[in-house]
Amino acid sequence: MVQLYNDYKDHADFLTVYVREAHPTDEWQMKSNVKEDVCYAQPKTLAQRVEIANDFVKRFKYPVPFGIDDMSNAANDAYAAWPERIYIIDNGRIAYRGGMGPFDYKPEEARAWLAGRYGEVKHAATEAPKATGGS
Amino acid sequence: MKKFFKWAGILLGGLTVVAFAGLSYLAGGPKDAVYMVRYALPHMHRGHLKVGDEAPDAKLLALDGQRHFHIRERTGARPLVIIFGSYT
Numbered sequence: 001m002v003q004l005y006n007d008y009k010d011h012a013d014f015l016t017v018y019v020r021e022a023h024p025t026d027e028w029q030m031k032s033n034v035k036e037d038v039c040y041a042q043p044k045t046l047a048q049r050v051e052i053a054n055d056f057v058k059r060f061k062y063p064v065p066f067g068i069d070d071m072s073n074a075a076n077d078a079y080a081a082w083p084e085r086i087y088i089i090d091n092g093r094i095a096y097r098g099g100m101g102p103f104d105y106k107p108e109e110a111r112a113w114l115a116g117r118y119g120e121v122k123h124a125a126t127e128a129p130k131a132t133g134g135s
Numbered sequence: 136m137k138k139f140f141k142w143a144g145i146l147l148g149g150l151t152v153v154a155f156a157g158l159s160y161l162a163g164g165p166k167d168a169v170y171m172v173r174y175a176l177p178h179m180h181r182g183h184l185k186v187g188d189e190a191p192d193a194k195l196l197a198l199d200g201q202r203h204f205h206i207r208e209r210t211g212a213r214p215l216v217i218i219f220g221s222y223t
Contacts, residue, residue, distance in 0.1 A: 001218055012214040015206070017195060020178070023223040028170035030163070030223075038223050050200040056222040057198060064218065067195030067204065075193035075206065080182020081219030083175070089190040090214040092207075097186055100179065101220070110216060117214070 001107055005064045007121040008114045012088075018053045018068045019076040022083035046071050086110045 005014045023030045024042040033039055043049040049068050057066060069075040076082050084101030087094060088110060096113045098106060115121070158168040184191070192207040209215050 004216070008216075012216055013209055013211070014216045014218070015209050016218045016220070017206075019219050019221055021221045021223045022175075027174040028167065030167070033223050040223055046196060047200065050196065050198065052222050054198055065209075066198050067206070068198070070194060070196060075195060076219070078191035078193050079184065079217070079219060080180050082178045084218075084220040086219070087184075087190070087217045088214050089206075089210050089217065092190055092210055094184055094186050094188045094190055095214060097184055100181065114214070114216070 002060075002063065003123070004107055004111055004114070007111075008118060011118040012114060014064050016062070016064045016066045017075050017081065018049060018056075018066065019081050019083075020069075020073060021052070088113055 001016075008014075021027075021040060021042050023033050025033075025039050026041045029039070040052050040055075043052060046068070049071075053066060053068050056062060067075075079085065079087060080100070084105050086096070086098035086105065086107060086109075088096035096110060098104070098109060155165070155168060158171065159165045162168045162171040190206070190210065192205050194203055194205055196203055206215075206217070
């Protein structure tokens, strides 16, 4: 997603919305979370969500603009976002609605939408660093 | 009649085993399958939004933990790509 943001930030706006945790330690923690040292309990307060969101941004030097869903999960519920999903809004309407993650979470579809509007951005084939956690 | 219930029970049991095996494969193991049903399924829903629908608004908090803003404030002349997710 960072690559997508870097490629199209001159044409489109981006917003990452942090929602309830998918694999917290007190619910369905995955082995990969332990291996990658991404171990957090499900936040019970907004302050805890803010803390985790900031940890994420700092660890990955995440440049994409960020917003945090409040504890009523209003954004999550409105967009059926959990655990992860991508939307594109154009002229106030849904222009692209991504599938529900993890299996149907396809950033390449969002890229295709943006490429259809603004042209494709190609990159030389390089070994990408392994991205961990979050979106 | 007893035979019917017996075979219905066997069929149902077999289907349950197959379903659990499939879910275990999907989730990464039997324990993960249980956790998936318990913690993930209640929060997973397809939602009702379709392409062309008016984009819902919601109030969000900025990373500083102080300022609030609405999704609608970020929509304008340019498309807005919204990426929903979490850290874990």
